[in-house]
Amino acid sequence: MLTKSIETTLAEAWEKLKLSPVSFSVDPSERPEYGDFSSNIALVGAKVAGSSPRDLAARIIVSLPQDAFSRVEIAGPGFINLHLKPEMIHACLKGMLDDEGGFGPRQIGAGTKLQVEFVSSNPTGPLTVGHGRQAVLGDVLSSLYASLGYDVSREYYFNDEGHQVDLLAQSLWARYRQAHGADASIPEQGYQGDYLIEIAQQIKDDVGDAYPTFDEVASAFFRKRGVTVIKEMIKDDLAQLGVRFDNWFSEEDLHRRGEVDAALEALKEREGTYERDGAIWLRAEENGGIKDSVLIRSDGRPTYLMVDIAYHIDKFRRGLARVIDVQGSDHHVEQSCMQAALKILGYPQDFLSYAVHQFVSIVEGGKTLRMSTRAGRFVLLRDLTSELGRDVVRYFMVARKPETHLQFDLDLARAESLDNPVYYIQYAHTRIASIFRKAQQVVDPRVVDLSPLAASAELDLIKQLDSFPQVVEEAALRFAPHLLAEYALNLARAFHAYYADHRVLGEESGLMQARLALLTAVQRVFKRSLEILGMSTPEMM
RNA sequence: GCGCCCGUAGCUCAGUGGACAGAGCAACGGCCUUCUAAGCCGUCGGCCGGAGGUUCGAAUCCUCCCGGGCGUACCA
Incomplete structure (x- = not known):
């Protein structure tokens, strides 16, 4: 480099x-x-x-x-x-061409087991565009770390226990009664979204009038049925975006294996807890947390934080060296408590880090939509993906710094769909592919004499290619995938300008071969960049 | 009130101590008999929210203020 x-x-x-x-x-x-x-x-x-x-x-x-x-x-x-000296720049290009697959970032991961946990939305409704940002962020971050040599696994944590799922069951049951023409109403804190109507209809078709009242049996049935169906919905939404997980982790399992109780015992042993008002609290504040928080409610039920601590102990036991949790910025008190708990338990300082992002608001017709899953006010991720396509949604979601609010202007995204940064970048790749299709000869770029490359535009192009590994490394370490999105855009800009001023085919043979060699490297970097961003690299457009 | 994040061109945003602050979109004007014009070139556009401070040097670091978002639950 x-x-x-x-x-x-x-x-x-x-x-x-x-x-x-x-x-x-x-x-x-x-x-x-x-x-x-x-x-x-x-x-x-x-x-x-x-x-x-x-x-x-x-x-x-x-x-x-x-x-x-x-x-x-x-x-x-x-x-x-x-x-x-141009020779030095040529030598640099030479290095990239020689190093075929390996041209890329330093392998600082060296096989270290790293997990990225993201989305982890409650199985109480379909994913919204807000989850979409996190899905793409987490996925791209995973790919970035993988390209640094880390052994990366992508994990989704389902909160399939607790209060929110109870509310889901009640809401779903109400829709089920409504499907029978009965006058049942969704609880105040319940889920109002239309998606439950469909599920309720299916349940009615399956079991008829089996659950006239919401008793224990009904509750269990509607919980199980709701969660199962919605988990599949969520998996579909993610698959459509091209986001795949290696592991779907269920909160239920933690309870069943007694890991929650064990985690509490471990904290108690290290004197990380105390009792007050009938509840058990975490000594977060004296361990760097923002404020002490309840672990076990006075009625004996564990809080979300308590379970989350058990979950992270589980991650550590699984042999992960590092864990990155992608989360919204509204969780920062919780995050500091989690870190405090790990400190009490004596875990390495760098075991867990949080990649925090701000929210997405959808702007349509000049108006900003505030989203709420419970109130049924949201734009569904699948609607956005269906309309704009995977590549566009992914690029828009990841092109902005995570810590700033993302204004997803629907009108603009639609209107721009033709001269969009996405197509601009992909078009650069396509143009190169087209040249190679038309080139009559196949040459091995590794043995080509590069000295004819003298134009400043092509020397600049090589210098840009040279910075690719550093961009990837920085994007990963800073949790800043937008750096790669921007890099790809800049490289496309440089290429299009070069393309307009310089011909490849039809030039004198030595020059043509040198330029074909250069384009091999450029195309490779586009391919690699778009691959990490999870976008396609079309041969033709 | 307190804590975290943000405030850069009309709009959406890059730029985490360096030389005259950048891009896309929008607006205006050029370029297709030549590897795909989903492209290229040019013009217009800025007291980097405000005020102090740190230093050779600040959009960037510190303090205060103003404006916006989020949090401040025995919710998740």
């Missing part, structure tokens, strides 16, 4: 000055006149060196190897601007 090798070269030059080490950066230059890469080493080192940045820069430059750069300049306040 160019950046890394320049960093090394500069660091060696710095060493020769016998000064204490400093941390500096090497970045692609913002303007052509600043060369290919710029470093601030003289700016950050001026203090240690006790001289002005420009003087220091001059001293560094003297000890740079002669053959590395075509030109080195001191600019502005003391930047060192480096102009690379």
Whole structure:
């Protein structure tokens, strides 16, 4: 990688000055006149060196190897601007072509078992666009880590126990009675959505009038039936988006195996709990949490937090080295309590991290829709996916920084469906595919002489390709998949501009082959980027 | 009240200490006998919410204020 090798070269030059080490950066230059890469080493080192940045820069430059750069300049306040020899850039492309499948990020994961848990929506209704953002975020994050060499598993946690499921059963039963023409009403906190009507109708067809009253037996039946049907709905919604899970974890299992009780005992042993007002509390605050929270209610039922702690102990026991939970920003008190609990239990600090995101609001006709599953006010993920397609939904969901609110403008998404960033990127891939279809010859890009690549547009293209591994690494480590979405868009921009100004087929043979080799690498990076984003790479459009 | 996140072009957003702050959309004007015009090129557009501070240097870090979202349950 160019950046890394320049960093090394500069660091060696710095060493020769016998000064204490400093941390500096090497970045692609913002303007052509600043060369290919710029470093601030003289700016950050001026203090240690006790001289002005420009003087220091001059001293560094003297000890740079002669053959590395075509030109080195001191600019502005003391930047060192480096102009690379084309051979160096060609060598970089050569490296990518030689390294066929492996051209990619450093394998810092080295087989480490990492789990990404996401969506984990209650099985009480179909997924909304809000869940959609999380689904795509979690899925892309998983792919990013996988490409860093982690052994990644995607997990969905079903809260198929507790109060919300009771409410679902009551709501569903009410719809079932309504299907019989009876006057039953959905509980105030219940689920009003139309999707229950259909399910109730099916139940009526199956069992007729078997449950005239909502007693224990009816409750159990409607819970089971509702949860089962809705789980399938959710799986379908996710499959349609191209999101696949390795494991569907059921809360019920935790209770059945006694893991909740065991988790409570473990916390008690470490003196992480106390009793107050008949309830058992977690000592979260003195362990870095925001506030103490109830683990066991005064009526003896465990809270969501209690079960969640048991769930995370279970994850640890399964041999996972790291766990990333993707969650909405409304959970941050809960998150701090979870971390506090793990601290009490003596788990490694970096075992669990949260990738937090803000919500999606749907804007339609200039109006913002506030969504609520219970009130039946929402846009269904499946409706969005059916209308716009998997690629468009995925790109829009992941193109924004997770911590900002995502305004999904439906009108715009529809209207733009023709000159959409999605098609813009895919079209770049398609154009390359088209050139290869038309090219008469098949050449092995690894043995092509790259020296004819002299245009600044193509040297820039190579430099952009070179930064791909770093983008992937940063996108993963910062939980920032939008960096990759943006990278792909920028690469497409650079390619389209190049394509407009330079021909490939019909050029003199040496030049043509060199350009075909370049396009091989460009296409490979598009493919890899879109693969990680979970988008298709059409050969024709 | 307190805690977390956000405030950058008309709109949607990049930019987590560096050189004159970027892109898409919208608006306006050019470019198809040549590898797919789902494209390219150009013009217009900004006191980076406000005020202080830190330093060689701030959209970026700190403090305060203003505006928005979320949380502040023995809900999940």
